[in-house]
Amino acid sequence: MEVVLALAIGILTASGVWLLLRPRTFQVILGLSFLSYAVNLFILISGRLRTDAPPIIARGDTVDASLYADPLPQALVLTAIVIAFATTALLLVMLLISRGLTGTDHVDGEDRDQ
Amino acid sequence: MSGWAAHLAIAPILLPLVVSAATLLFDERRRKLKRWMSFATTGALLAIAIALLRATDPYGVAAAPLVYRLGDWAAPFGIVLVVDRLSALMLLLTSILGFTSLFYALARWDRAGPRFHALFLLLLMGVNGAFLTGDIFNLFVFFEVLLAASYGLVLHGSGTTRAKAGLHYVAINVATSLLFLIGVSLIYSVTGTLNMADLAARVPLVPREDLMLLEGGAAILGTAFLVKAGMWPLCFWLPSTYAAAAPPVAAMFSILSKVGIYVILRLTTLLFGDGAGRAADFADEWMLFGGLATILYGTLGVLSSQTLVRLAGHYVLISTGILLAALGTGRPTVVAAALFYLVSSTLAVSAFYLIIEPIGRGGEDEAVQAIAEPVFEDEYIGALEEEEDEIGIAIPATIAVLGGGFIFCALLLSGLPPLSGFIAKFTIIDGLLKGDGSVPAAVWALITLIILSGLATVVAMTRAGIDLIWTPTERPQLQLSIVEAIPIGILLALCLALMVQAGAVMEYIERAARTLGDAALYTSAVLDAPGANGGAVLP
Known part of the structure; x- marks a missing residue:
């Protein structure tokens, strides 16, 4: 499972960085989204990979903490997802504003090739 | 309490x-x-x-x-x-x-x-x-x-x-x-x-x-x-x-x-x-050399800026560079001086950004500053021009007020005596030289760059000032409303107070730097805080 996750994060990051460096605004936004997916997975594994371990301790009894998954990264990831979602929405609005005002979808607001 | x-x-x-x-x-x-x-x-x-x-x-x-x-x-x-x-x-x-x-x-x-x-x-x-x-x-x-x-x-x-x-x-x-x-x-x-x-x-x-x-x-x-x-x-x-x-x-x-x-x-x-322990001071060199490069870049930027807003932006970079490099030297004597510089330069840059707009009004900067039509119309009604009258009255002798403020800003930003910018830079250099005997080459480079960046700021500000304020043009008379003048005045007066009360402020900042350097104090205060009903622990 470690290999699969590491590959997933690596591929997402690589495509994200490549897209981020492209000249079209939509590609940049997609790149940032890919990067944020990669980062979200990365945060999740900072609490170590566990299967079949619940993050929430049942009420009452004294428990062995080693049987449970670390709940904190899961909470962090939720926050990160929400914030990334909001900023992506904001970037889409910026894309539309920029497209409307400059008439091109180039990130610099002007096409150098033409 | x-x-x-x-x-x-x-x-x-x-x-x-x-x-x-x-x-x-x-x-x-x-x-x-x-x-x-x-x-x-x-x-x-x-x-x-x-x-x-x-x-x-x-x-x-x-x-x-x-x-x-x-x-x-x-x-x-x-x-x-x-x-x-x-x-x-x-x-x-x-x-x-x-x-x-x-x-x-x-x-x-x-x-x-x-x-x-x-x-x-x-x-x-x-x-x-x-x-x-x-x-x-x-x-x-x-x-x-x-x-x-x-x-x-x-x-x-x-x-x-x-x-x-x-x-x-x-x-x-x-x-x-x-x-x-x-x-x-x-x-x-x-x-x-x-x-x-x-x-x-x-x-x-x-x-x-x-x-x-x-x-x-x-x-x-x-x-x-x-x-x-x-x-x-x-x-x-x-x-x-x-x-x-x-x-x-x-x-x-x-x-x-x-x-x-x-x-x-x-x-x-x-x-x-x-x-x-092992992880101590691992990033200091990066901050020192990164800071030096930032001052250099900011100085070149200040000299090559065509407009005042870009000049101010590059000045922000210079101040970042000075702060990073000074903190990166890792000398405890310099932390308080750097904090004093932080306060003084932030107030001065803020005042400068406010004063730029009335000075440049009606000039070439207008293209950048002007207010365009809103993109999304939704419930937003009424742009600038159709609205109620300006609050307050236009100040007579605007050119004198603006010119005076501009000179004040120039002195503050470039760090010329007698204003707080000078005191801040002087204490930083003093703190850098005070350390333990030998002064490494990088610190000399930092001192040189601090002085050079000040010189470059003087040159750039003088050029821009003569161009904008004292050269006769056919531009309309500058206008400054009282509501715009008061905040600029407050900021500049604060810088003046920083100069007059430099001793008292510096003492406070030195206490702040000492508390900052005492990591154990911070750690014990946070980790041992007794749970009060109100949740707060007062000293």
């Missing part, structure tokens, strides 16, 4: 949040009400910051930081807010800038687009939160709050230039936030905590094989802050973004790069100070 005073520490976050939400309930026709609401809030924030400053600095007592436990959860598990002398100082600086920038915006800029007051207050909330929090992930959340508000404010006034610069600004900062998250999760995976005080206690215990991961995480986290602070080569977005933003917004933004510096200072002293 009475009951409500115990909750004072959270007021700088809650108050702007609540009022900002409340201003959203009214549409743009109730503009006057909104103005009063946000104006009163910035005034109240100023009072709160002063109260906190006094609470953390009682006379003759070795004050521990004020710790406020959110929800009364004990420290490593819950989030804490920590107010020590440095946080209180930064809060005060933020509220001063918030008050003056908003005051200036009331003259006309708050009418340039919808929801200015809500965004402005949210920005204040985010900055205050970043200065107060004692938890790294909570810091991330406050960074996002201030960034989200700043995205809106960069676009305030609309127009092609702002849209272009805004797009770059948002893209860079979203990418930077991802670096922030990677750094945070690396640090968490090594130490198992995100509370700053708990981290400070655990960093010395990190085993050797994990040290690389920890330092890697801290370096990635640091890169995120250096982008905000604008260290070369991460700074190319800064001058054009600040130049495109509306003047009161740019004046407020001059604190944003200082947020990055503050966090770097806080984390390096707390986590990688002398008590950190």
Whole structure:
């Protein structure tokens, strides 16, 4: 499972960085989204990979903490997802504003090739 | 202290949040009400910051930081807010800038687009939160709050230039936030905590094989802050973004790069100070040489700037560079001087951003500054020109007032005697030379660059000043309304007060630097805070 996750994060990051460096605004936004997916997975594994371990301790009894998954990264990831979602929405609005005002979808607001 | 005073520490976050939400309930026709609401809030924030400053600095007592436990959860598990002398100082600086920038915006800029007051207050909330929090992930959340508000404010006034610069600004900062998250999760995976005080206690215990991961995480986290602070080569977005933003917004933004510096200072002293064992001082050289490169780049930028706004943007880079390099030398004698420089240069740059617009009015800068049609029409009614009359009257002899203010700013920014800019640079150089005997070549380079950057600023400001103010043109008579003059006057008067009261301010800042250097004090105050019913522990 470690290999699969590491590959997933690596591929997402690589495509994200490549897209981020492209000249079209939509590609940049997609790149940032890919990067944020990669980062979200990365945060999740900072609490170590566990299967079949619940993050929430049942009420009452004294428990062995080693049987449970670390709940904190899961909470962090939720926050990160929400914030990334909001900023992506904001970037889409910026894309539309920029497209409307400059008439091109180039990130610099002007096409150098033409 | 009475009951409500115990909750004072959270007021700088809650108050702007609540009022900002409340201003959203009214549409743009109730503009006057909104103005009063946000104006009163910035005034109240100023009072709160002063109260906190006094609470953390009682006379003759070795004050521990004020710790406020959110929800009364004990420290490593819950989030804490920590107010020590440095946080209180930064809060005060933020509220001063918030008050003056908003005051200036009331003259006309708050009418340039919808929801200015809500965004402005949210920005204040985010900055205050970043200065107060004692938890790294909570810091991330406050960074996002201030960034989200700043995205809106960069676009305030609309127009092609702002849209272009805004797009770059948002893209860079979203990418930077991802670096922030990677750094945070690396640090968490090594130490198992995100509370700053708990981290400070655990960093010395990190085993050797994990040290690389920890330092890697801290370096990635640091890169995120250096982008905000604008260290070369991460700074190319800064001058054009600040130049495109509306003047009161740019004046407020001059604190944003200082947020990055503050966090770097806080984390390096707390986590990688002398008590950190193997991980101590691992980033100092990067900060020193990065800072030197930033000063050099900023100096060249100041000399090559065609407009005053770009000049101011590059000056922000110079001040970032001086602060980073001075802190990177790792000499304890220089920290207090650097903090004094931070206060003085932030006030001066803010005043400069405010004074640029009336000077350039009617000139070539107009193309950048002018207010374009709103992109989204929704409920926003009425752009600038059709609205009510300007508040206040135009001041006679505007040219004398503006010219005087400009010269004042020039002296402050370039660090010429007798103003506070000179005192700040002098104490930095003094602190650099004071250390233990030998002065390495890099420190000499820093001193040379500090002096050279001042010289370059004088040259650039003189050229721009002669061009804009004293050369006769057929431009219309400059106009300055009283509402615009007062905040500029307040800021410059504060710089003057910094000069006259330099001794008292410096003593306070030295106490702040001493508390900052004492990581054990911070750690024990946070981790051993007894759970009170009110949740706050007062010294």
